[in-house]
Amino acid sequence: MKILLNDISIIPVAGGTQIIEKGYVAIEDSLITDIGNGQIGTDGYDLVIDGKDKVVMPGLINTHTHAAMTLLRSYADDLPLMEWLETKIWPLESQLTAEDIYWGTKLAIVEMIKSGTTTFADMYFYMDEVARAVDESGVRACLARGMVGVGPESEKAFVESKDLVNKWHKQGDGRITIMLGPHAPYTCPPEYLKRVAAFAKELKTGIHIHVAETSGEVANTIKEYGKTPVELLKDAGLFENHVLAAHCVHLSDNDIAILAASGAGVAHNPESNMKLASGIAPVPKLLAAGIPVALGTDGASSNNNLDMIQEMRTCALLHKVNSMDPTVLPAYKALEMATVNGAETLGLGKEIGRLQKGYKADMIIINLEEAHQIPRYDIVANLVYAGQASDVDTVIINGKIVMENRIIRTLNEGEILKTAKKIATRLVN
Ligand SMILES: [Zn+2]
Structure with missing residues (x-):
C-alpha cells in the first residue's frame, strides 16, 4: 500500500x-x-x-507500562505504596484470568492509540494474551513476562519467557519484540538475576526491569547486599545485555556513571512517581551523562491514564519546578524523550522514533x-x-x-469498553 x-x-x-x-x-x-x-x-x-x-x-513511545492494569484503574488511590499494593492491588490482580488480561490490554491499546502512542513496552503476566491483543490491534510493542525470583513461579518464568520468544519474537509483521522482565532487584535475588542475564544473552533479548523506584528499596538493598540496586545489577552481569531500566528515581553519582557506561536506557515515569510519592528522578543529570531517558506512564492504576501527551507536559513542568530553572527541560526535549529516546531505550533506534527515509512508518x-x-x-x-x-x-x-x-479501524472499541466494564463488575463482586 x-x-x-x-x-x-x-x-x-x-x-x-x-x-x-x-x-x-x-x-x-x-x-x-x-x-x-x-x-x-x-x-x-x-x-x-x-x-x-x-x-x-513520530508516534509516541510509552517505554514502561503494565497495559492490562487498566482494569484496576481508580480502584484504589491516594494510599501509601505498600498498603496500596498489599491491601488493594495484589488481591484484585490475583483474580485476573488470561481472558481478562487480553481484554484489559485491548482497553489499554484503545486508549494508547487514541492518545498517539504507537509503541509500548509492557511487563505483566499471561503475556501470550498480551501478544495476541497487540497482534490484532496493529500496534507495536516490546513485551516481557514479569519474573519474580522467589516462590513457585520463579522457574516457570524462565520457561514461559522462552516460549514467548519462540512464539512471538519479531511476529505480527515484525511489530512484536520480546524482552526478559525480571521484576526488580528487591524481588529477584542476585543469583536469579545472574541467571536472567545469561538467559538474555542466550536468547539475544533485551531486559526490562524496575530499578531504584523508592528510597526504601535502595536502603534495603544497601542493608542486605552492601550495594545499591544499580551496583547489584552490574555485578549480576545484567548490563552485558541491552537494559531498559524503569524509574531510576534514587541514584548515586556512581549509579549514574554505571548506567552511562552500560548503554542502558531509562524509562522515566513522572506521573506515577508523583502519584505514589516515590520521588523525582534526576533526569537532567541523566541526560547530561548521555543516558537515553525516555517516558513511560507505568500502569493505569498508578497514573491513572496512558496519555503520553500529558506525560510529556508533566515531565517538562516537574523538572523545571524541581530545579527552579525554566530552561532545564524545554518542550522539544520532552518530545524527543517520547520519540527518539523511546526508540533507543527499546533497542529500536534504527527503526522507529523519527520520520526519516528508511524508517518504519509509525x-x-x-x-x-x-x-x-x-x-x-x-x-x-x-x-x-x-x-x-x-x-x-x-x-x-x-x-x-x-x-x-x-x-x-483495527479494533471494535464499543465491544472492548463493554467487556472491560463487565470484567470490572465481576472483579469487585
Ligand atoms: Zn512498573
Whole structure:
C-alpha cells in the first residue's frame, strides 16, 4: 500500500530541531520512502491524505507500562505504596484470568492509540494474551513476562519467557519484540538475576526491569547486599545485555556513571512517581551523562491514564519546578524523550522514533484546528504544553492506518469498553 501525506507540517525529530512548515511524507508498505519540503505529485498512491491544518510527527513511545492494569484503574488511590499494593492491588490482580488480561490490554491499546502512542513496552503476566491483543490491534510493542525470583513461579518464568520468544519474537509483521522482565532487584535475588542475564544473552533479548523506584528499596538493598540496586545489577552481569531500566528515581553519582557506561536506557515515569510519592528522578543529570531517558506512564492504576501527551507536559513542568530553572527541560526535549529516546531505550533506534527515509512508518497526524492550538507560533510548545489526546486525528503504524479521523479501524472499541466494564463488575463482586 502506498500512502502520501501532502501539504502537511512535519516534526521529523531526526536530529536538530527543524520543522518542515509545509511538506510531504511518502509511505510504501511498512516504510517511509520519501520526506521533504513542498508537495509532490499524487499519481500512483493508493491513498492521499490532505494535511492542511495538521502536523505529522513520530508516534509516541510509552517505554514502561503494565497495559492490562487498566482494569484496576481508580480502584484504589491516594494510599501509601505498600498498603496500596498489599491491601488493594495484589488481591484484585490475583483474580485476573488470561481472558481478562487480553481484554484489559485491548482497553489499554484503545486508549494508547487514541492518545498517539504507537509503541509500548509492557511487563505483566499471561503475556501470550498480551501478544495476541497487540497482534490484532496493529500496534507495536516490546513485551516481557514479569519474573519474580522467589516462590513457585520463579522457574516457570524462565520457561514461559522462552516460549514467548519462540512464539512471538519479531511476529505480527515484525511489530512484536520480546524482552526478559525480571521484576526488580528487591524481588529477584542476585543469583536469579545472574541467571536472567545469561538467559538474555542466550536468547539475544533485551531486559526490562524496575530499578531504584523508592528510597526504601535502595536502603534495603544497601542493608542486605552492601550495594545499591544499580551496583547489584552490574555485578549480576545484567548490563552485558541491552537494559531498559524503569524509574531510576534514587541514584548515586556512581549509579549514574554505571548506567552511562552500560548503554542502558531509562524509562522515566513522572506521573506515577508523583502519584505514589516515590520521588523525582534526576533526569537532567541523566541526560547530561548521555543516558537515553525516555517516558513511560507505568500502569493505569498508578497514573491513572496512558496519555503520553500529558506525560510529556508533566515531565517538562516537574523538572523545571524541581530545579527552579525554566530552561532545564524545554518542550522539544520532552518530545524527543517520547520519540527518539523511546526508540533507543527499546533497542529500536534504527527503526522507529523519527520520520526519516528508511524508517518504519509509525506516525501520528495531529489536528491543529482547535482553539487551544491557536495561534501557532510554536507547534511543539503548543503540543507539549497545550495539546490534548483528542487532537490526535490519524495514527499510522508499520505503514497501516490504525486510526483515521479518531475511528480505530483495527479494533471494535464499543465491544472492548463493554467487556472491560463487565470484567470490572465481576472483579469487585
Ligand atoms: Zn512498573
